[in-house]
Amino acid sequence: MELPYTNLEMAFILLAFVIFSLFTLASIYTTPDDSNEEEEHEIKGKEKKRKKSEKKKNCSEEEHRSEAVEL
Known part of the structure; x- marks a missing residue:
């Protein structure tokens, strides 16, 4: 009966x-x-926090633009 692996292969395994x-x-x-x-x-x-402050800035800029258009 033969062994499925050589000694070297068994050592690596x-x-x-x-x-x-x-x-x-x-x-x-x-x-x-x-x-x-x-x-x-x-x-x-x-x-x-930075993302929230950026959203607030964007909203205020849009409000200012809409006010300028209305005037």
Whole structure:
């Protein structure tokens, strides 16, 4: 009966499995950096505020244009 893989192929398969398992366990048991998450939330909050202020500016400009046309 022949073996399906040579010794070298089995070594690479086992090595790949061990490395994949280590990366999987590391991703499960490590905690994300909380300071990076807080910075991302602050940046997103600032972008939302900026978009709201831009919408207000656009509305006021349109109102001024309509008033100028009426005069």
